[in-house]
Amino acid sequence: MHQLSALNRYFYKYRFRLSLGILFVSLSNIFGVFPPQVIRYGVDLIKDSVELYRLFEGHLSAELLFTLISNYLLFFGLLVLLLALVKGLFMYYTRQTIIFMSRLIEYDMKNELFAQYQRLSQSFFRKNSTGNLMSRISEDVGKVRMYVGPAVMYGLNMLVTSIMVIGAMVQVNAKLTLYVLVPLPALAVGIYYLNNLILKRSGAIQQKLGELTTFSQESYSGIRVIKSLGLTAHFEKRMSVELDDYRQQALQLVKADALFFPLTLLLIGASTIITVYIGGLQMISGEISAGNIAEFVIYVNLLTWPVTSIGWIASMVQQAAASQERINNFMKLEPEINKEVGEKNLLKGQIELKNVSFKYPESGVQALKNIHISIQPGQTLGIVGRTASGKTTLAQLLLRHFDPDEGEILIDGLPLKNWHAGHLREQIGFVPQEAFLFSDSIANNIGFSKDSVSRKEVQEVAQLAAVDEAIQALPLQYDTIVGERGVTLSGGQKQRVAIARALLGKKPVYIFDDCLSALDTATEHQILENLRRYTEERTTIIISHRISSVMDADHILVLDAGLIVEQGKHEDLVKTQGFYSRLWSMQQPDLPKD
Template sequence: MRELKYLNKYLFKYKWHFLLGTIFVIISNIFQIIPAMLVRDAINYVVDNLNIYQSLGQSATQQKFFTVVAFGIMVFAGLIVLMAFLRGVFLYFVRQTLIVMSRLIEYDLKNEIFEHYQSLPLSFYRRNNTGDLMNRISEDVSRVRMYLGPAIMYGLTLITLFMMLIPFMFHKSATLSWYALSPMPFLALSIFYVNNIVERRSEKIQEHQSRLSTFVQEAFSGIRVLKSFNREAQSMEKFDRELDDYKKQSLKLTKIQSMFYPVIMALIGVSTILTVYAGSMEVINGNLKLGVIAEFIMYVNILTWPVTSLGWTSSLVQRAEASQKRINEFLKTKTNIVSEKDLVREINGKVEFKNVTFIYPDSGIKALKDISFTIAPGESLAIIGTTGSGKSTVSSLVSRLYDTRGGEVLIDDLPIADYNLTSLRKQIGYVPQDVFLFSDTVANNIAFGTVDSDQSKIEQAAKDADVYHNIMEFAAGFETRVGERGITLSGGQKQRVSIARAIVREPKILILDDALSAVDTKTENNILNSMKRIMRGRTTIIISHRVSSAKLANKIIVLVDGSIVEQGTHESLIGREGVYKDLYEKQVLQEAEEKTS
């Protein structure tokens, strides 16, 4: 239970649900026990009056006596029905307190985990796969909820019922109690044993289910590739194999589960037989009345489910502890991207790198090596380089998705670590190389990240990104849903929507991380012409492998293997023999070949 202690703060938060639930459990147990006493008294009432009824013979008095006895039996029956109704009412209250409490805690815990996920740095997501993150916030939290709801509810029922019923049974008849209760430990142990086997089999089924789901998801996501290579038959064969394994594991689980109720019924039968035997002997010896046998048989049935649930509840607690341990591992993971002075201010846009060196913590790759440069407010810098030269790392450091390992990044001459993260990132517009669009409307994707963008601003941003006419060609215009990850849009359209999303928030610093890689030369020129106006008065960092994108910048730096090898204006770099000129000549030649072809 050590890991589950983390949940005590939630149990304290919803203490009134817990306390009221406990009270309702006790009351419902009382109304469950009373009918057994009423049955006992009813049987004794009938037995005691049977001799009197027979002694009256066939007379009018006998008929009147029968009417009185029958009325008494009806009263007992009415009271039993009333007790059942009242128990049902309070069981409803039990679920409306304890089960509702578990749902409320589930809601809070998922919110806490999701909020914590969002506070963690990118390095955390590079170390952990998405499936595992999803599993902890869904499957693991659901298992924890089963502990907080059903496990606590049935545990309280078992404890309170035993505390009330066992002393009463022994007070009534110790001999009959020992006989009636003797199979119960075997019942609990049997259920616990069967449950453990069921759990192991269920885990294997879950693994097969995950593999099956992953396979189907990949098949549907890559359906174009699948059809293009004519691999439908092979895909079907593999799916059939995975499904066959899943079927075999499911059948094994079904065989084990089929033992569950036979074991329960057998042990209940043994307990009933022992109760009838011991009770009969006590009645013959004159120690008990006949109704007590029926009372104890009912007690055995009352105790059956709580005792049966003991193994199941124990299993729920074990599963919940394992799941909470996994959740706690992530909740204990702290972000190293924290604000040192929590500075909230409007920035001017000056960006300075001082002898910055950066090594990715998860891979150990040295992306930047002692680089320095300065961008004045409102100016633009182009960073040119081939794949793996460290271009995108610069954008990650400016957005403070990572912290430097050496040197310093300054914003308006202040260390970037001094700024409040939310305040800083609100003033940065970022267009990533790997475009991600949400399964939402085009308008909402553009307006993402800003809360006060009206339709006119959204449309202007679309025009600036040269995607307005494409959007208007859609049947629903800006209300067109783009599908999962923007699948209904072309690569160039997705990239331009991403650009519109960055500029609609009117950032002080605009970062274009290879933002034009998926558009053709004509579209690139249209966007670059629009960008001239957008970049005016705004600090802009253009990261690209295309020299054509760098022409807009006031200054250009060339990165090779994380080091600055050249820097200057477009004209000055063209005028010297170096990496930039070689890139420029190759790309000009490539564009010429594309036009002629």
């Protein structure tokens, strides 16, 4: 339970709302305990008046008496109605304050969780599935909200109601109160156990739902692959098996849920019978009036919900504690690479790698071994190599998504670790291997990294990336929505939009990770020509499978299995009979003929 103490700071933050809520709960309860007393007066009045009426029967004053009693009863009726209305009004305000507060807390928590997601480094996201990440922000926060909202509200309500109602009952008759209350603890305990059963079953359902979410999310994002490979039947079958499982578990939960109301009614019924029986005996012996019995029956009804809610609240608090524990552990995570500390320097573009090695801890793959590189500002470095030779890993290290296990990376002579990683990344134009477009307009997809960006700037970089023409042909040009919910661009168009995005706002360093692979050689040639002019005085790293992309670089590295196996200028490399020259002769017919 101590996990939930992390939430106290929110209660403190919203203390005024909470205090108001407590006030409203108390007020609504005060107006809740009056009606039974009014009803007692009413019932006693009827009993006494009927006797009186009998005495005067046949006389003229009987008529008068009748009107008087009717008026009194009407008054009592209206009073009960009025009290109920006032109680309702305060209940409305209770919800307005406490449930409102819980929504504000939920909003704060979601923002904090999201900020933490942004803070964590790549390794965290490699270890956690999307479904898992989503469930923390939606389900866990939802459960905690049940604690800070409904559980607090009903908890307060339970306390205030019990104290007031039991107080009122004892005032009438302590012995009867005792008898009437006997079945109620059994109700609280029964509901608690029932709730734990419900809890266990709904936990299993949540788990299943998480799996289902991940599975369906994967199917939606991979829908093109599934359809084109004709895998729909297979996926349907898998889905129906999962759904069947889910249904079985949901039915188990329904069975437990179904016991809830019968159990409550049974025990409340028992209390009512005791009230009538023991109360009846006491009435005969003259200890209490008939009105008191009516009053007690209403008290028992008033207690029903508070007593039931004890078990219910207990299980909500348990669930919230489990969720809050997950949230607490998550919030405690420190990013392996803190991108918010370090020196904020203006990047010049000198890059040096000294004996750098890196192994992916998750897979144990030694992606890079003893890498030495030195690039001066304004130079262009080409990197070629087979697939899985470590090219992307090298780019990731330069962006400081991971730190090397051995060796050192120096940027402008300063160890990379001393740089403010966030600030550094802003100064590097990086085009990843897989172009990702957000569900937004093309203009925003290109321009989102800069605060205010004109259409002209966007168009300029789109022209450099040789994609302006293609965009102009779209229905809404730069305002066309792309990404998951919009127009689908071709692989090559996406790559070029991603290039345009990276080019926006001249950066001192550019890294292009195999981002020309989906382009025909003529377009590739055109873009390279544009880039050469645009990035003339900037440090540029071009990663590619194609020699044509890197042949004009000042220096070329050939990677194989994480090692630099050849390096030099194009002219020299073609002369040495190695991987590079073999690749060159294979790719030569592809060269543009201009």
